Structures are given as C-alpha cells and as structure tokens.
Amino acid sequence: MVTRSAVLLVLGRVLVKAFLIALAVVVIYPLVWMLLNGVKSNSELFSNPFALPVAWKWDNYVTAWNRGVGDYLTTSVLVTVASTIATVFISAWAAYGLTRVNIPFNRVVLILILGGLMLAPTVALIPLVKMFQSLGLYNNLWALLILYTAFRVPFTTFLIRAYMMDLPAEVDEAASVDGASKARAFWQVILPMCKPILVSTVLLNILFTWNEYLFAMVFTSWGALQTLPVGLTNLMSKHGTDYPVVFAGMAIAAIPVIVLFFAGQRYFIRGLADGVGK
Amino acid sequence: MTVSDTAWKPAAPPPASVSPKSPKNRAAKSARTRRWRNIVWVLPAVLLLGVFAYLPLVQNLGFSFLKWDIYSGRQTFVGADNYVRMFNDPIFWKSLLNNTLYAIISIAFQVFGAMILAAMIEGLRSQRWRGILRAVYFVPSAISLTVAGLLFYFIYEPEMGILNAALDFLGLGNFTQAWLGQENTAIFAIIAMSQWQGFGYCTLLFSVALQRIPSELYEAASIDGVGPFQRFFSISLPLVREMTGLMMIVTVSGAFQVFNEVMVMTSGGPNNSSQVLGTWLYRSGFVRNDFGYAAAVATAVFIITLILAAIQLRISKKRRVQW
Amino acid sequence: MRKSTQSLMALLAGAAMALSACADGGSQPAAALDPNAEPQYTGTLSILTKFGGDPLEPYFEDLAAEYKKLHPEVSFELIQETDQSIKDKTKTLTASQAMPDIYFTWAGSWANNFIDGGLAADLTPVIAPGTEWGNNFGESALKAFAKDGKYFAVPLYNNGKFMGYNQRIFKELGLTPPSTFDELISSCSVLKGAGYEPISFGNKDGWPGLHYLQQLFAYEVPAETLQSDFSPATAKLEDKGYLKAMDQFTTLVNECTGSGKDSNGVLYTTAQQALAEGKSGMYYQEILEFDSTASADSKLKQDGLGIFKLPAAADANGDPQAIEGSPEGYIINARSKNAALAADFMKFATNSQNAAKLSAPPYGQPSAVKGAVSTENSSGPVIEGIKQVNEASAAITWLDSVTVPAVADAWLAGGEALVAGTQTPDQVLASVRAASSAAK
Known part of the structure; x- marks a missing residue:
C-alpha cells in the first residue's frame, strides 16, 4: 500500500532531479556554444546561433594560437607557476614562524599578514603605477610576480597556518629531541605533513593567477x-570581425584550468572549503 | 624572458641554534638574539606586504589630496577637493549603488540560492549524480571572468547572441533587446553573468558543509517521520549557519571589488550606467587623467572593505575562531 | 572641533605625501632636436603605434625589418595598439613614465598634453616648413601639431570622416549621394523599404557616436564658438546649434540605423562588417577604414564603395564646408636617449617609397607626404576622400582628442544617452557644461 506522502516524496525527488539536470544544461550550454563557435565560420555565426558547424574549421584554433594566444599562454603559465611557488613557500614559512617559532611581536606580525586579506588591489593601483615606474619594473613580468605574490600571501598564510595549528606539538618535540634545527624540522617534518593543504593552496593560487586581470592590464x-x-581582450579588439578566432582563443584560455579542476577535484573542493573558514 | 627558480629560494635559511659554549651570563642575551633571528621566518611575507600592499595604501591616501598631472608629473596639493567632488559626483553614487545591487543579488543567488541547491544535490541518493552535478556547476568558476565576460558579451549581442535567439524561439520576441546596450539592463546583465560564473563555487562549499553534518542527525529525523522541507529548515539550515555568514561576507566584499567583468563587457557604459567603483576609479585615472580623484575613490573602496572586514572579524570572534 | 579635524587631515595628508615622495622635476619646455646630430645606429627603438590588428599590423613590422637591413645594430620594440586600446594604454605608459621613443598622437588637446608636459621633442629645426624634411609634407598637416610656432610631431597620414555607401545598392534603388541632411534621412526609408539596414552603427565604445556629433556640431555651431568651447577656460557651451545637432543625431539613429536604441550594444566592427557584406547601405567611417572595409575579398569590393561627406542641413548655422578629421602623427619622446635615431627612423618611414606603400591597399592610410596618394597606388575612395579633405574649408579634430579628457568623457556618455534615448539634448549639454566648468 502506497501512502500519499510517499507518492509526493517520489514525485518531489523526480522534480528535483529534473530541475537539477535542466540547470546543469543551462549552465554548461554557453561553454559548449563557445567551443562550437570556435570551429564555425563567421557567416555561420551570424546566421543561426544554435546550429552545429557545417564544416569544422579547426584551423581557427591554429589561427588564434598564431595571433598571440600561444604567447599569452606561455606567459600565463610562466607567471602562474612562478608566483604560485613563491606564494606557497613564503606563506608556509610565515605560517611556520607564526605557529611554531618564538618570534618577537608575534601578534603584530599576525595582524599585519592576515590584515592583508582585506586589502583590495584596486586601492593600491594608482600608487603602484608610480612605484613600479621608479623601480623600473614597468612591462616586466617581475611586476606581476611580485604583486600576485604579495596579494596572495595573506590568504595562503591564513590557510596553511590554520592547518599547522592542528598539527600536534609532539611532532616538533620529537624533531628537536633528534637535535634537528627549526629549519630542518620545517623542511623534513612539518612541510611534508602539510601536503594536503599545500596542494589546495597551489590550486587556489593557480585559479587566481590564471584569471587575474587588473594588474596584468595595467602593468604589462x-x-x-x-x-x-x-x-584575449586584445585579440578581440584587434581582430574584431573574426569572431570564431576570438571564440577559439577563449576556449584555449579556458580549457587548461577546467582540465586541472577535474584532475584535482578532490583537492579543489577541500581547498575551497578551507578557504572560507573551517 | 625566463625566471629562474633559484631566485625564489629563501634569502637565508633560519640559522641553526647558536653554539651552547657561550658563558651563562650571556645566555639570556643570546636567547633574545636568537629570538630576533627567528624573524627571518616571517620577513619575506612582511616585507612583501609592507612594501607592495600597505605602503601603497598610505601613498594612496596622500595622492587623494593631490592634483596629479601625469604628463608633466606635477603634483599640487588641493586639500579635500577630490573628496568634495566625489561626494557631489552622481556617477560615484551610481557606482556605489551598482556595487550594492551586485552584493544584494549575489547574496540572493550565490548564498541562499546555492544553499538550497546544495541541499537538493545532497538529498540525491545517487553518489554519482551528486558528484557530476557538483562538478558541472563548478565548471564556470574555473574559467576566468575575462573569458566569461567575453562569452556573455556575445551571448547578449543582438545580432549573433543566443539569448535573444532563445527568447525568439520561446515566443518571447518582445523581450529581445541589446542587454548590455541599454542603461536599465546593462548592470543586471553583467550581474547575471556573474551569478552564472560564481554560483557553482558556492554550491560546492555548501555541499561540503552539509556533508559535515553527522548523518545520525538525519537518520534520527527520518525515524521521526520528518519530511525533506522540515529537515532542511530544522537541521541543515541551522548547522550551515556559520558557513552562510561567512559566505555572505565573502560575497559582499567581492561585490565591492568587482572590476574585471564590467571592464570586459561594458567598460561601465552606456552612459556610465553600469559603472562600479573599481571601473570608475580606473576610468577617472586612466581615461580622464584625474589620478588624484581616482585615489579618492580608492580610499572610499578601502573604507568600505575595512567596514566589511570589521563585521567579518566580529562574526569570527563570535564563533571563537582565532585570528 | 572643526579646526582640529582640519589640522588632523592636514597632518595626515602631509605624512602621506611625505611617504609618497612627490618630488618631481615638473615640466620644462623640451629642448629642440639638434638637426646636425649624427644618429648612433645602435640600440633599441621602442615605438607605440595605432596599427594593431589586421590589416595594418605588418606596416611597422616591415618598416622595422627594412630599417634593420640598413642598420643591423638597431633593434625594435613595437607596441601595436588599436584605435580603442591605445587611449588607456597611452595614459598608463605616461603615468608610469614609460613612454617609448616614438609614439602615436592625435592632434588637439591630446598632443598638447605631451607638448606642455615636456614629453614631445621640439622638431622645429628638422621638420618645420622650409626644412628639407618638412618640405615633403603638406603644410597644414605639420601645423596640426604646431604650438607657439614650434613643431612637435611627424604627421604620418591625413584622415577624414565620410559616409561610405554601397554603390550597387544605391544604383539599384535609384539613390544618389544626398546633399542635405533631410535627403539622407529620406534615402534611409528607401533603403529600409528594400530590406537593407540603411546605416549600420555600432556604438559600444561610444566614440562612433561622438564622430557623428562632432561633424554635426561643426555644421551647426559657428566655428569661433565651437573652437572656444573646446577649451574649458573659455567654454560657454550655450549655442543652440548643439541642441539642433543632437536632435539631428537622434533622428539619424532612430530613422536610419537597424539597431536604433540598441546600438550601444553593437561593436563598431560588426557595423563595418555589415557594410562589407552588403547587408547595410551605409556606414560612417574614416578614410583609414576604406581599404579594410572594402577589402579584396569582400562583397563591398565587388559592389563598389562610394563615399560622401555627411550632408549638412540646408539651414546650417555653422560651417557646412568643414570636415571632421585631422592628421595623425608620431611624437619623438623628449626624454628618449635615441632621439636622433628616432628622427632618422621617422624620416625613413616617411620617404616617398614608404609613404606610397602606406597610401596603397591593404593599408589605405593617406600619407601626409605630398604626392604619396596617387591614382597609381591608392584606391578610388581614398583618393576621393583626400581630395575632399583638401577642399574642405576647415578640418575639425575628433571630439575625444580635441578637448580635455573629462569633457570628452562627458560627451561620450551623453552620446550614449542620446542613442538610448535616456537623456534629452538639453540634459546632455548641461552635463557637458558641468564637466567643462569642473575642468577649468
């Protein structure tokens, strides 16, 4: 015998699932459209936006690559890798210093570093233009490297510090009994133990650096x-009428991080969850 | 250009402990010295932040009292003139309003919408579907706001865009328009894009928070014959309250720092209708040559983020989470 | 109480200023370029161009490559921006004091900023009319970048704004280029009736609207008033002609464009494309765009691109013979260590061979060098355009470079509001007046 509420429950389940799947389609369709437009011709683009490409023009991707997207990609990879490494190491040192080393003005330093969390990059923009001009770092990747690192250290330190605080104190004691210095304890004991949070912060920093726009626009x-x-915005303004190539360029920019996300999904989720407070 | 990795190694590894042979009366001093040497651990972070984040903040305050001619480099002290102009500038207030709209709509969709969505997903029985849906919803967050902005620029485009085409297809042809080209729709079109881009991220976070709720609670509830709605309101909602509070703060402070998508999609136009504080700051400085005024707008952004941070701090303190 | 707040603020400001180290040299007039200086053919020349994107990008690349053949020790750093992106980029570079050795400039307030800021080398000894190099250029082109009798830029090409039309479509419909504004509007309804978009118009970036407005202002506002209104110090901005011109503009947007009030959402390149593909009858464009709109493989090339000056109203109060457009040039950075080399390169860029190349398709930029635009190398529309520019009673510089940025930006916003129909001409003029008086 089936009660009314049970029927409602099943119906509700079906409806919820249908809604979720419909939403998934709406969410993903723009991206599919982007990929498809990248292999269309310009006139196809304007004739029927929903149609599938007639002849798949993969050479749009080649054209986009040759019109600079290849160079931009290389630069992005370089900046992302370098600033991520710098950020994570500097933050890990700071987190270690703040949690396991007796440093003077511990509390001041803590507030100083974590206070950086609330600094909006736009606020610093105008003075930074002047500062980098006097440092001779205009149109130089070092400018981006320095800025990305500086503005990501607070958040990264925040995450790693929280993780390190949960590591038992006995770990250090054991290391110091072995006569290991603080530095060795850090490199050989603590850092390896922090691996999960390090991977998460690496992924979060990649996500940030890969997508950063304001500083990249002003300083290079x-x-x-x-x-x-x-x-990409340049590609758009320079080859404005060749829209399929612009779409191809957008796809080239989007795909690496999407792939990275699916590869490291587990860490991403943990990183994101930690990111908003444990 | 190549960047050598070695440059990013620490300036010097923290020194090993000082030799214990020193006489006892110097032990205290050497302990203090050692303590000072430990500063090496935090020095890179402090220096970077000090020079490239805090110093500019102070300098910005200085600039906001100046008239700065970028061509001659001449700077003249004008007192509070830039601030007076800012308070009388309708576009500044328009920008502030747009940021506020951004915040309110984002709270509705990216906080409460995402929370309900997460509850729906976590209510599914199939582990596989839960994983797939979470991942699919997240994908837009993995693409950059620039790509998302450009993509939606084309989606809204009157000639080739799919939004108008879809409306036509659904028989809603009356609603078709240049979404980014109309003063009353531009900012909403941008905000809508931002919801598409960001809601998956928030859904994922709520999913994680919901997963952390001990399953015994739900089991107990289902024995008591509690329905799904009641379950959501009486168990899930209170237990993710912390997360909700934090997400609201993160969302709101994000909403006051918006720049990228507006720049890509409309540059604040048409007729400055979609201007936000970030783009108005940029436009004042880099288009209108008014760097002093831009610095004043930056100060306003700073004060707003400071207030939000203070609220965040209060909430965190309540939760006994130590800073 | 108030006093203490004030003194606190002054203290804060003082401290902050001390930290921001505002010791700057200030501007001195740039020293004149020594005409006898022998260039050292070594080092790197950096150049900011406005030739980014197809089909213009190869022009400076080729120039650099050829110059390198002559002087292998010289290398180049090209920053090629587009019409849209060069504005912000120039400001960023200026604020960063990172302007290259040679950089693009419009005439008007845009160039004057560099001249007054001491960023433009005084080229008078080498390029003034009467000098060997200067004699190659039309005098009016040189004068566009002169201030107080000194010459500050190398004019590269002339420019002017014209309505480009599809000759086949016009012929089919029995239309001829209109001679009054009303005729233009009535030809729009003919085109519309035949299923064409009369005028394609994309105002996403705002400046395409400004181009219409400035040409109409020149027709409707007496020349002297117009000129004095450009400068905030003397501006009154009260002439009735502004309102009439703005009314004409809104009429044109509503009656003639396919996108109408939605035009603010359309890119100018999309509008250009519409003419190129034979979908629209007309598109308002610069001489610079002629050869890229009617590119070799376009439908427009087969149909034929014709041009005419935007027609003035029969009862125009300003100067109906004036044309919008002005030469565009390149400044040599006064702070450049390679100034002599930079000048030598610009001489190379403006020799008769390179000038002819610039004036021919696919570039189609009518060189400011005398005799460079000829039937042998330039396309018909470009020759016709230059002829009309030379015949015009006056050349009116673009609204967004002739006046100060804050006023230009107010016009830009106002133009968008007129397109969308959200503000009346009166309201727009009032907001521009406010911006102008604030910029005094």
Whole structure:
C-alpha cells in the first residue's frame, strides 16, 4: 500500500532531479556554444546561433594560437607557476614562524599578514603605477610576480597556518629531541605533513593567477608579455570581425584550468572549503 | 624572458641554534638574539606586504589630496577637493549603488540560492549524480571572468547572441533587446553573468558543509517521520549557519571589488550606467587623467572593505575562531 | 572641533605625501632636436603605434625589418595598439613614465598634453616648413601639431570622416549621394523599404557616436564658438546649434540605423562588417577604414564603395564646408636617449617609397607626404576622400582628442544617452557644461 506522502516524496525527488539536470544544461550550454563557435565560420555565426558547424574549421584554433594566444599562454603559465611557488613557500614559512617559532611581536606580525586579506588591489593601483615606474619594473613580468605574490600571501598564510595549528606539538618535540634545527624540522617534518593543504593552496593560487586581470592590464603592455585575460581582450579588439578566432582563443584560455579542476577535484573542493573558514 | 627558480629560494635559511659554549651570563642575551633571528621566518611575507600592499595604501591616501598631472608629473596639493567632488559626483553614487545591487543579488543567488541547491544535490541518493552535478556547476568558476565576460558579451549581442535567439524561439520576441546596450539592463546583465560564473563555487562549499553534518542527525529525523522541507529548515539550515555568514561576507566584499567583468563587457557604459567603483576609479585615472580623484575613490573602496572586514572579524570572534 | 579635524587631515595628508615622495622635476619646455646630430645606429627603438590588428599590423613590422637591413645594430620594440586600446594604454605608459621613443598622437588637446608636459621633442629645426624634411609634407598637416610656432610631431597620414555607401545598392534603388541632411534621412526609408539596414552603427565604445556629433556640431555651431568651447577656460557651451545637432543625431539613429536604441550594444566592427557584406547601405567611417572595409575579398569590393561627406542641413548655422578629421602623427619622446635615431627612423618611414606603400591597399592610410596618394597606388575612395579633405574649408579634430579628457568623457556618455534615448539634448549639454566648468 502506497501512502500519499510517499507518492509526493517520489514525485518531489523526480522534480528535483529534473530541475537539477535542466540547470546543469543551462549552465554548461554557453561553454559548449563557445567551443562550437570556435570551429564555425563567421557567416555561420551570424546566421543561426544554435546550429552545429557545417564544416569544422579547426584551423581557427591554429589561427588564434598564431595571433598571440600561444604567447599569452606561455606567459600565463610562466607567471602562474612562478608566483604560485613563491606564494606557497613564503606563506608556509610565515605560517611556520607564526605557529611554531618564538618570534618577537608575534601578534603584530599576525595582524599585519592576515590584515592583508582585506586589502583590495584596486586601492593600491594608482600608487603602484608610480612605484613600479621608479623601480623600473614597468612591462616586466617581475611586476606581476611580485604583486600576485604579495596579494596572495595573506590568504595562503591564513590557510596553511590554520592547518599547522592542528598539527600536534609532539611532532616538533620529537624533531628537536633528534637535535634537528627549526629549519630542518620545517623542511623534513612539518612541510611534508602539510601536503594536503599545500596542494589546495597551489590550486587556489593557480585559479587566481590564471584569471587575474587588473594588474596584468595595467602593468604589462608589450605583445608577448601579456597574460591570457589581457591578451584575449586584445585579440578581440584587434581582430574584431573574426569572431570564431576570438571564440577559439577563449576556449584555449579556458580549457587548461577546467582540465586541472577535474584532475584535482578532490583537492579543489577541500581547498575551497578551507578557504572560507573551517 | 625566463625566471629562474633559484631566485625564489629563501634569502637565508633560519640559522641553526647558536653554539651552547657561550658563558651563562650571556645566555639570556643570546636567547633574545636568537629570538630576533627567528624573524627571518616571517620577513619575506612582511616585507612583501609592507612594501607592495600597505605602503601603497598610505601613498594612496596622500595622492587623494593631490592634483596629479601625469604628463608633466606635477603634483599640487588641493586639500579635500577630490573628496568634495566625489561626494557631489552622481556617477560615484551610481557606482556605489551598482556595487550594492551586485552584493544584494549575489547574496540572493550565490548564498541562499546555492544553499538550497546544495541541499537538493545532497538529498540525491545517487553518489554519482551528486558528484557530476557538483562538478558541472563548478565548471564556470574555473574559467576566468575575462573569458566569461567575453562569452556573455556575445551571448547578449543582438545580432549573433543566443539569448535573444532563445527568447525568439520561446515566443518571447518582445523581450529581445541589446542587454548590455541599454542603461536599465546593462548592470543586471553583467550581474547575471556573474551569478552564472560564481554560483557553482558556492554550491560546492555548501555541499561540503552539509556533508559535515553527522548523518545520525538525519537518520534520527527520518525515524521521526520528518519530511525533506522540515529537515532542511530544522537541521541543515541551522548547522550551515556559520558557513552562510561567512559566505555572505565573502560575497559582499567581492561585490565591492568587482572590476574585471564590467571592464570586459561594458567598460561601465552606456552612459556610465553600469559603472562600479573599481571601473570608475580606473576610468577617472586612466581615461580622464584625474589620478588624484581616482585615489579618492580608492580610499572610499578601502573604507568600505575595512567596514566589511570589521563585521567579518566580529562574526569570527563570535564563533571563537582565532585570528 | 572643526579646526582640529582640519589640522588632523592636514597632518595626515602631509605624512602621506611625505611617504609618497612627490618630488618631481615638473615640466620644462623640451629642448629642440639638434638637426646636425649624427644618429648612433645602435640600440633599441621602442615605438607605440595605432596599427594593431589586421590589416595594418605588418606596416611597422616591415618598416622595422627594412630599417634593420640598413642598420643591423638597431633593434625594435613595437607596441601595436588599436584605435580603442591605445587611449588607456597611452595614459598608463605616461603615468608610469614609460613612454617609448616614438609614439602615436592625435592632434588637439591630446598632443598638447605631451607638448606642455615636456614629453614631445621640439622638431622645429628638422621638420618645420622650409626644412628639407618638412618640405615633403603638406603644410597644414605639420601645423596640426604646431604650438607657439614650434613643431612637435611627424604627421604620418591625413584622415577624414565620410559616409561610405554601397554603390550597387544605391544604383539599384535609384539613390544618389544626398546633399542635405533631410535627403539622407529620406534615402534611409528607401533603403529600409528594400530590406537593407540603411546605416549600420555600432556604438559600444561610444566614440562612433561622438564622430557623428562632432561633424554635426561643426555644421551647426559657428566655428569661433565651437573652437572656444573646446577649451574649458573659455567654454560657454550655450549655442543652440548643439541642441539642433543632437536632435539631428537622434533622428539619424532612430530613422536610419537597424539597431536604433540598441546600438550601444553593437561593436563598431560588426557595423563595418555589415557594410562589407552588403547587408547595410551605409556606414560612417574614416578614410583609414576604406581599404579594410572594402577589402579584396569582400562583397563591398565587388559592389563598389562610394563615399560622401555627411550632408549638412540646408539651414546650417555653422560651417557646412568643414570636415571632421585631422592628421595623425608620431611624437619623438623628449626624454628618449635615441632621439636622433628616432628622427632618422621617422624620416625613413616617411620617404616617398614608404609613404606610397602606406597610401596603397591593404593599408589605405593617406600619407601626409605630398604626392604619396596617387591614382597609381591608392584606391578610388581614398583618393576621393583626400581630395575632399583638401577642399574642405576647415578640418575639425575628433571630439575625444580635441578637448580635455573629462569633457570628452562627458560627451561620450551623453552620446550614449542620446542613442538610448535616456537623456534629452538639453540634459546632455548641461552635463557637458558641468564637466567643462569642473575642468577649468
């Protein structure tokens, strides 16, 4: 015998699932559209936006690559890798210093570093233009490297510090009994134990750096030195009427991080969850 | 150009402990010295932040009292003039309003919408579907706001865009318009894109929070014959309250720092209708040559984020989470 | 209480200023370029161009490659921006004091900023009319970048704004280029009736609208008033002609464009494409765009691109013979260590061979060098355009470079509001007036 509430429950389940799947389609369709437009011709693009490409013009991707997207990609990879490494190491040192080493003004330093969490990059923009001009770091990847690292250290330190605080104190004691210095304890004991949170912070920093726009736009300008987000807007303004190539460029920019996300999904989720407080 | 990795190694590894042979009366001093040497651990972070985040903050305050001619480099002290102009500038207030709209709509969709969505997903029985849906919803968050902005620029485009085409197809042809080209729709079109881009991220977070609720609670509830709605309101909601509070703060402070998508999609136009504080700051400085004024807008952004941070701090303190 | 707040603020400001180290040299007039200086053919020349994107990008690349053949020790750093992106980029580079050795400039307030800021080398000894190099250029082109009798830029090409039309479509419908504004509007309804978009118009970036407005202002506002209104110090912005011109603009947007009030959502390149593909009858464009709109493989090339000056109203109060457009040039950075080399390169860029190349398709930029635009190398529309520019009573510089940025930006916003129909001409003029008086 089936009660009314049980029927409602099943019906509700079906409806919920249908809704979720419909939403998934709506969410994913723009991306599919982007990929498809990348292999269309310009006139196909304007004739029926929903149609599948007639002849798959994969050479749009080649064209986009040759029109600078290849260079932008290289720059983006370079900046992302370098600033991620720098950020994670500097933050891990700081987190270690804050949690397991007796440093003077511990509390001041803590507030100083974590206070950086609330600094919006736009606030620093105008003075930074002037500062980098006097440092001679205009249109130089070092400018991006320094800025990305500086503005990501607070958040990364915040995450790693929280993780380190949960590591038992006995770990250090054991290391110091062995006569290991603080530095050795850090490299050989603590850092390996922090691996999960390190992977999460690496992924979060990649996500940030790969997509950063404001600093990249203001502090670089020579063609090949541009990162993908800036390069793409340039591609759009320089080859405005060749829209399929612009779509192809967008796809090239989007795919690496999407792939990375699916590869490291587990860490991503943990990183994101930790990111908003444990 | 190549960047050598070695440059990013620490300036010097923290020194090993000082030789214990020193006389006892110097032991205290050497302990203090050692303590000071430990500063090496935090020095890179402190220096980077000090020079490239805090110093500019102070300098910005200085610039906001200046008229700065970028061509001659001449700077003149003008007192509070830039602030007076800012308070009388309708576009500044329009920008602030747009940021506020951004915040309110994002709270509705990216906090409460995402929370309900997460509850729906976690209510599914199939582990596989839960994983797939979470992942699919997250994908837009993995693409950059620039790509998302450009993509939606084309989606909204009157000639080739799919939004108008879809409306036509659904028989809603009356609603078709240049979404980014109309003063009353531009900012909403941008905000809508931002919801598409960001809601999956928030859904994922709520999913994680919901998973952390001990399953015994639900089991107990189902024995008591509690329905799904009641379950959501009486168990899930209270237990993810912390997460909700934090997400609201993160969302709101994000909403006041918006720049990228507006820049890509409309540059604040048409007729400055979609201007936000970030783009108005940029436009004042880099288009209108008014760097002093831009610095004043930056100060306003700073004060707003400071207030939000203070609220965040209060909430965190309540939760006994130590900073 | 108030006093203490004030003194606190002054203290804060003082401290902050001390930290921001505002010791700057200030501007001095740039020293004149020594005409006898022998260039050292070594080092790197950096150049900011406005030739980014197809089909213009190869022009400077080729120039650089050829110059390198002559002087292998010289290398180049090209920053090629587009019409849209060069504005912000120039400001960023200026604020960063990172302007290259040679950089693009429009005439008007845009160039004057560099001249007054001491960023433009005084080229008078080498390029003034009467000098060997200067004699190669039309005098009006040189004068577009002159201030107080000194010459500050190398004019590269002339420019002017014209309505480009599809000759086949016009012929089919029995239309001829209109001679009054009303005729233009009535030809739009003919085109519309035949299923064409009369004028394609994309105002996403705002400046395409400004181009219409400035040409109409030149027709409707007496020349002297117009000129004095460009400068905030003397601006009154009260002439009735502004309102009439803005009314004409809104009429044109509503009656003639396919996108109408939605035009703010359309890219200018999309509008250009519409003419190129034979979908629209007309598209308002610069001489610079002629050869890229009617590119070799376009439908427009087969149909034929014709041009005419935007027609003035029969009762225009300004100067109906004026044309919008002005030469565009390149400044040599006064702070450049390679100034002599930079000048030598610009001489190379403006020799008769390179000038002819610039004036021919696919570039189609009518060189400011005398005799470079000829039937042998330039396309018909480009020759016709230059002829009309030379015949015009006056050349009116673009609204967004002739006046100060804050006023230009107010016009830009106002133009968008007129397109969308959200503000009346009166309201737009009032907001521009406010911006102008704030910029005094």
